[in-house]
Amino acid sequence: MIGSQSLLSWTFACYGAGAVACLLLRPARRLSVLAGHLGILAGAVLGAALALRVLLRPSAPVEAELPQLLPFVRMSLRLDPLSAFFLLVICLVGAAAAIYGPAYLASHGGAKGGSVRGTVQTVALALFVASMALLVCAADVFSFLFFWEAMTLASWALVVSETDDGEGTRAGLLYVVMAHAGTALLLVAFLVLAERAQAFDFAALRAAGRCLDDSTRTVLFFLALAGFGGKAGVVPLHVWLPRAHPAAPSHVSALMSGVMLKVAIYGIVRFGFDLLAPAAGPLPPAWGWTVLALGTASAVLGILYALQQHDLKRLLAFSSVENVGIILMGLGLAMRLARTGSALSGLATLALAGALLHAANHAAFKGLLFLGAGSVLSRTHERSMERLGGLARRMPWTAWLFLLGAAAIAALPPLNGFVSEWMTFQALLLGGVRLGGSPGLAAAFAASMLALTGGLAAACFVKAFGVTFLGRPRSAHTEKATESPLSMRLGMGLLAAVCLAVGLFPGGVVRLLDGPVRVLIAGPEPSRALTVRGPLVLSSGSAPIGSSISVTGSAALLLAIFAVGAVVFAWPRAAGRRLAPTWTCGVSPQSRFDYTATAFAKPLRLVFAALYRPRRELVRGEGSTTYFLTGLRYAGEVVDLAETVLYARVKHAVATLSRGVRARSTGRIHGYIGYVLLALLATLLLYGRS
Amino acid sequence: MSSPLATALIDYLGALLLFTMIVILGSSQLYRTIYAVAAQSAFLAAAAAVLAIATRNLDLWVIAGITIVVKAVLLPWLLIGVVRRIGVKREIEPVVPTLLTLAIAAGTVVLSFQLAASLGAVRQTVTGNALPVGVALTLLGVLVMASRKTALAQMVGLFACENGIFFTAIAVSQGMPLIIEIGVLLDVVLGALVMGIFVLRVRSSVDADIADLSRLRA
Amino acid sequence: MPGAEAVLPALAQAALLVLLGPLVSGVIQKLKARLQCRAGASVAQPYRDLAKLLRKGTVQSDTASAFYRAIPPLVLAAVVCAAAMVPVVVLPAAGGFTLGDAILLVGLLALARFLTALGALDAGGAFGGMGASREMTVAPLVEPVLLLVVFSVATAAGTTDLGLIAARRASDPAVWHSPDLLALAAMLVLLLAETGRIPVDNPDTHLELTMIHEGMLLEQSGPGLAAMALASHTKQLVMMAVVGALFFPIGLAPRPEPLLLVPAALAFLGKTAVLALFVGLVESSYAKLRFFRLPQFLGMGFLCAFLALALRVL
């Protein structure tokens, strides 16, 4: 049994070794990529083991001192249960991506790229995963910011290196710029705190945070919220996300959408509940409400925009915005309820546990979905769902795994998505009852919006799966598609297994949340609060108030009934089963008859037209009359309000301003001299007199 | 020679320096400005000499001598040489209207006197009105450079500006250390040479006044 | 098995709902026929249809995937499972093992809907897609309403467990407040939508322009279709049972004893009959709404439900 210390160092040694090996073996391209991913896998496994150990055995947290490089900061790592929980999430998806990666790069990335790209992407991936893992372990400001930026840069490299066209580059630009702006805010928040603490390490910051005055505390929190929110893709700071995430290689998209957003969530949690928490008493109520409102907006808008996407990966990216919103709802409620007294602290625990669990769940199923989309992409080289279809018969494994993910993200029982959303529902509802008045109303409204989100998510993923995998293939590539190699399926299978496990045995998983919750709020531990009626039953609060479900039980029942039904209906009969073409009013069916993504989403597009501002144009063919069409071309799109309303205007304003300023400056030397003279006179006038 | 007399003389010379500067500012004739700056340098040398007598400081004699040689003779001669070479037209058309320039100049002088007035204790160290005059001369020199179109006028302005500095240096504390003074003069001469070369090269390559080029912008 | 005494009643009630489901449909059909001055088919007709379908063979679309065959039993299983969460005649033992609450019920119904829509898309062709698209447009507008209604009642009871809610409300009728009227209104709107009735959907037609639910079943045949039909019958009754449990928890037996069960069963039949009557009347006295008018109709329900919740909380 090796000690946690060495386990920690070994974890990151593996990542480093992977990157180095990949660089060394560069001439042998396949081998180098493989070596790199092996390193990542090893690191992920060790990291997961370490995280589990810290989570299950609440002993003293693991600490490690990094070599002191810069004279004025001492960099150190500290693995408390909260960090461990997020480290577990990172390592989980990281492992899946590492298993999945080599085959994907070989079949897709390598096809266009050549050896350089493969190597670059592998190294960048190793750095990416490692920096995320280090980030959640960071125990001082400098290393936090350092790994934060390293994470951004590595993912940026992965985004821009994937394609040669300008698209990836533009997406990367938008991404890195917004990330950097966020970092600037974080910088201020951190450094103000560090100034108060006169030190860089989190322990001192925590101590300083205890004795802040409320206004400063709130200002700092909102700075941090904006900084992290940008990275987490909170509306309206989300515009970079649906561009950058799809542009990366699919297993990297899985990491970016599934994990990187969670790292931002980690930041919010760390700041809100830990560093900035007052010594005693509740957190400022404004925090909780703001986070709740942002979460609600992100959830609804995210899924609404996801519904209208035709690019599979873009759709998934938008749905990440939705899920971050759901997580924030739980967090917001927990912030509002935490430490407000015994009656509500149980609910705070419930909400926080729901949020954290949903963070983990989203990592699992969003990772799974992105990997699935990746294998579709690598097999068909098609990203637009309009030209996919009928893949369920051609790549069954991918299809069923994707379906599992889709059902999970649509919060359908008995999968993990349902569990965490149920917890959030319960928290919102009971919280609303307990709070009463307008706060309660806000919670209730959030609950209703969450319900709406759930319904829309179901619609969205019926579309995603149905249009992509069912019906007939709508392009030649898709026609010839074949199942993806074993390693890719294994990568997906790992995450699918997690979705099932968390869904079927939530009681067991809740134990993992005890540590983090204990660190964050002084409430009852989730495993006590949530599994009062035995491990198979999930309860919100204790009876009579509160309700409970047994996903396990109902799943068993579901299975049993299904078995019975299957036997009955599949019983051999006199008139057996035969195949026949689908009924299309007598015409022999073609793939053009199938419903496309655009068609599927049209009703909702019209229902929410006020939000979408849909643009459609019909182009009639040459020489067509009202009654006789020679040809008809339809083009339509949906605009992202935030983009058009906010960003376009700001960008335009800045551009105009700078052009104006440039136009002002004539290159005449007299002007130059004049400015010097003016500066001197002005300064003398202002500062000359003593 | 007694110190009060020296102070008076310095003040008179300062007035003369200012007068010459105003001539440079106001005149639109290139030759006239060059002669004016030469005269200015002569007055400067005189001031140095006066102080030399007053303080029996040998260095100041040397400085006076160098000033006469370099600033009153060498540099004007160089300028006139350049003017002859390129046959620049005698008139200098100003960038800023001359009257406005003069108004600004008046304001500058007032400002510099006010500034000096605000420094109580130090004024004792400085002989007479040398400090405000020096400030004014320096600023006005730059004003000339900012308000004149031709390169040569700008060079004239630069020399005038440096005269102001030297005057201050002399008056404030019997001149800077000698070798520093010499080094400074050396730099002035070198700079003047380089500028002259530039002017000539631009004339020969593109037939334009170098101070008029404004292709590089923003 | 922990709490078998709690699970067995649930299963029994679910079985009851499954068995009675077709009957309710038959009754409604009979009622409509009468209102239209027709003799109409007997109330047992749905049973006959099911039996017929079960005997028939299957014709499956050649483009459908392997998953296609598994869909009907899965849908049925989901609905039956949902049925097990509703107290029909017996109240659950307090603090006992509970299978699930209203949210799980909604989730299971959503699962059924999800699978149905996928089955419709699987066959390919325009009708299935159209049905799925419309169904998934209506669903997001319906589910929140159901949840809101449940919440508005749940705030009174402090739990989302239907059994506990019913028990709570049965114990003291004073819990009946003005918000419940709004909630009930929303629930009735919802009932029509969820059971695919006019004015939301028209169960009797196969015109591609009007149908929603039927459109999704076009490619189903034989036993598969039977399963789907049974599922929708059951779902309809489940919704009615939910209405009963939420708003009229009268006569529910506190313990599974014969003496208590009989009146409870009668009470349940009475409630169901009333609701069936309501549905039948609405169906025969209203016209189907244009599809794109539905959001307003359902929005109305949403508003009622939200107001009910708001009044409860405030």
Next chain:
Amino acid sequence: MEASLLWLLPAVPALTALTVLAVRSPRRLAVIDLMASLAVFLLALRLGWSVVQHGPVRSGLLGADAVSVVFVLLVGLLVAAVSVYTLGWMPRELAHRGIRESRLRLYYALVHGFVATMLLTVLSDNLGLLWIAMEGTTITSAVLVGFHGHRYGLEAAWKYIIVTTIGISFGLFGTILVYAAAAHAQGGALRALSYQAIAAVASQLDPGIVRIGFIFVLIGYGTKVGLAPMHMWLPDAHSQAPSPVSALLSGALIKCALFGIIRFHTIARGACGPEPSGTLLLAFGLVSVVVATPFILAQRDFKRLLGYHSVEHVGIVALGLGFGGPVGTYAALLHVVNHGVTKALVFFVAGDTISRYRTRNMHAIRGLIGIAPFAGTMLLCGAFSLAGVPPFSIFVSELLVVRAGLGGGHYLAVGVFLLMVAVIFAGLVHHAGAMAFGAAPAGADRSPSRLSPLVGMALLGAVMLLLGVFIPPGLDGLLRRATEIVLG
């Protein structure tokens, strides 16, 4: 020994300048150039070592303390890198007739004269000598700026020499005022201009006159530094000079001018307390950062872009000095080094790029990574470093500057600064990304570049990365002592 080092350092390049005038063959010229530069570098290191070991060194008009050593080391490093780079750059330049072979020795002579004057500037203990040397740098570098001889070069050179000479004259005026104050305080002769002597008695100087003196010096030397609004000559000059010279101008020269300001800053702090000089530096620093931003955003010319970036970064240094305190001053000095190294590196890349694409219009430069992978990578790294992203050096110094600002409670200034930095980051990454990625135009020169430019870039790139993740204890100690000296 140390005393002789002081004379040796400027003397080596000065003598080299004279000797190369007598040499004709390009090859031999290059070799002499390289030798001399390496010698300068080694001497600088030796001087730095001895100062770190035994404290300040003085002899006559020259002197070296920790502050000047920081600048000497920077100059030495850049000179060496530039010579290495020039080895491979010059032949291509000759081929593209950028420089005529007949004037080659003049070029080398001027470069070394330039270096000599720079070293003299930072090594002079006498404020008058400092002024003389700085004017010397103006004259030598002005000729280099105009070296190409086409009208743009000459225009830039004229603007450069005129504007900076004016500035320098103000600097002289300020020097004289301070001298007057000092003379008043301790009626002395030659020693009155010695920095050490003045700094020693700084507390007794008359605050009023020192304040005015500092204003003149700040505006004057600030013109040479390129602080807005006196910066306008800078993009012209730095963009028109030959690339290695641009690297020296941006990397080293403006830092030497900064050295002058720092000296007077110390005196002013002594005389009138930290308030006036700090506030002025803060104001001008902020103005520079703000003014540079729009020009960086809407810029087409690669080298002008870099010029405006120099404006921004001297602004950041001024901010650091203005925020004051140990942290701010340390950050400012560190930033001097970091920006010098990074900017020189990027100018190297620019030189290579421009000679490949035969244009400096950034809209016409595409796909550099494709045709010159190393240079392209260096471009990206340099751009990110300039934008203040870890793990590159400038991140560290900017972090410290911000920290100092927040520590001093200058929230508004920090806010504006961070906003501008974010906007500039956007512009810079946009430009760099567009140049690095995409498909290169057909006309571009795809030949593999020579070794020596790559070595030059690699040298600076390594330093840039190293200082981003690790500050050697020696350098740290040096900077700390320098901070103490600056704060008086």
